[in-house]
Amino acid sequence: MPDAILADALTPVPELAARAARTGSSPVRDILALTARPEVISFAGGLPAPELFDAAGIADAFGHVLAEDPRRALQYSTSEGDPALRAAVAARSTARGLPTEADDVLVTTGSQQGLSLLATALLEPGDVVLVEDPCYLAALQIFSLAGARVVPVPTDDEGLDPAALDEIAARERPKLLYIIPTFQNPTGRTLTAERRAAVAGIAARRGLWIAEDDPYGELRFEGDPVSWVASFPGAEDRTALLGSFSKIMAPGLRLGTLRAPAALRRACVIAKQAADLHTSTVDQAAAARYLTVADLEAHLGRVRDAYRERRDALVGGLSAALPEGSRWNRPAGGMFVWATLPEGYDATALLPEVVRHDVAYVPGAPFFAGTPDPTAVRLSFVTHSPAEIGEGLVRLKTALETALKGTRREG
Structure with a gap:
């Protein structure tokens, strides 16, 4: 049978299962891939501080x-x-x-x-x-x-x-x-x-x-x-x-x-x-x-001390980095701060400009099973040192101001 006739006779493979088609990739994992460059200060991933591993x-x-x-x-x-x-x-x-x-x-x-x-x-x-x-x-x-x-x-x-x-x-x-x-x-x-x-x-x-x-x-x-x-x-x-x-x-x-x-x-x-x-x-x-x-409690004590210092560096710098009218919490542990920008801001739309300034966060909208809040942002404080967090917040402030100026020019 000629190859052309054989090709016409082939039946396409079945489609993927509906559950695979309806389930999207994780935006967090996608952002981590985009921000893997070493020069990026990322508040995006929930990555434990590697220098603290025992x-x-x-x-x-x-x-x-x-x-x-x-x-x-x-x-x-x-x-x-x-x-x-x-x-x-x-x-x-x-x-x-x-x-x-x-x-x-x-x-x-x-x-x-x-x-x-x-x-x-x-x-x-x-x-x-x-x-x-x-x-x-x-x-x-x-x-x-x-x-x-x-x-x-x-x-x-x-x-x-x-x-x-x-x-x-x-x-x-x-x-x-x-x-x-x-x-x-x-x-x-x-x-x-x-x-x-x-x-x-x-x-x-x-x-x-x-x-x-x-x-x-x-x-x-x-x-x-x-x-x-x-x-x-x-x-x-x-x-x-x-x-x-x-x-x-x-x-x-x-x-x-x-x-x-x-x-x-x-x-x-x-x-x-x-x-x-x-x-x-x-x-x-x-x-x-x-x-x-091993003395796991002693190890955890060192981790907690470092994370407390990093939490304080992030929370303490957000008032200067985020637009006036933003809100955020001060968690007593863990890895994340939850912030909301003023009404009218879209954290997802702003992210490309933020990444261009070698800093990153995760927009909060994908975390909602109900109506998403476009102003929400998740910020992880554990991966970087307090000094790096400070520099990241300077970059974030510049990126948001640049994006806002661009929006005003377009308007």
């Missing part, structure tokens, strides 16, 4: 496990995770006020995977998921890929509004509520104990699961800790608590944890078997060794 301690942990038992460290492992690491996580959770056994914990390839496993185990296409508005971007991607219908819950300066949550839960009959109650991404807000108790009670009364994401809770540098939602009456048997080593050790390890009631945890183990069999054996073994011999 590289020597982590290297020693890897060296130990590879020298002592390389056959085990380099072999396949169980889906549930390294027993020593699960025991260490359980002990740390118990010490923080949530009694936990090793068997309550599943080790995941980053807490991101834990949320994906929960979506696989819990959600059917069309199920309703409630989220804070604004919400962590990657969670919105996960729920979109699961075919869920995402319904936003209003927030204020103190986070999720429990009264709005109760009204929406009664109307929408959701299966899952996803929250980051401590130093939330993107806003840096923290739910009070009173609001956490209310959320737990609403979940019990309305009959829904809670996915409580806590990647930032140990990065508190002022004020008293607030108990996990999972510890409040009504939430104990319906909360999956997601943890992460990315912010307290290093994100390159890709280690997270999932603490969940037994039936849900077993379903997540099956989902993990289908996803990747198990998380990296050697990384788990090294992390378990590190938690055994």
Whole structure:
């Protein structure tokens, strides 16, 4: 058969799944690609400060496990995770006020995977998921890929509004509520104990699961800790608590944890078997060794001190860098400041001019599951030194003033 006739006879390949077509790329990841040049001072990514990693301690942990038992460290492992690491996580959770056994914990390839496993185990296409508005971007991607219908819950300066949550839960009959109650991404807000108790009670009364994401809770540098939602009456048997080593050790390890009631945890183990069999054996073994011999609290103390100084440098310089009438918060920990520009500004439209001045932020609009706020901006304060933050704010001020002058000329 001639090649031309054969080509005409070919049938196109099937289209992508609808869930892949409807789920967009993360704007944060896209911005990070645009601002990867070393001269850029970026407030965009939630990247822990690399100079604060305990590289020597982590290297020693890897060296130990590879020298002592390389056959085990380099072999396949169980889906549930390294027993020593699960025991260490359980002990740390118990010490923080949530009694936990090793068997309550599943080790995941980053807490991101834990949320994906929960979506696989819990959600059917069309199920309703409630989220804070604004919400962590990657969670919105996960729920979109699961075919869920995402319904936003209003927030204020103190986070999720429990009264709005109760009204929406009664109307929408959701299966899952996803929250980051401590130093939330993107806003840096923290739910009070009173609001956490209310959320737990609403979940019990309305009959829904809670996915409580806590990647930032140990990065508190002022004020008293607030108990996990999972510890409040009504939430104990319906909360999956997601943890992460990315912010307290290093994100390159890709280690997270999932603490969940037994039936849900077993379903997540099956989902993990289908996803990747198990998380990296050697990384788990090294992390378990590190938690055994290293002084993690001393390391976290150094990280908190540095982040507090950087938070202060950012917050202290925003009044000079942002247009008059802007607002921002002062989080007591975590990695992010949430700012809003005056009415009429569009943070997304301004970003190209900002990047041309070798500085960057993340526009807040993509974080909203409901009506976006075009004036919103997320600023991360942890990646750069106070001096670099100061220079970045000078660049940001110049960029915004240049963009505003250009807009006036066009008008």
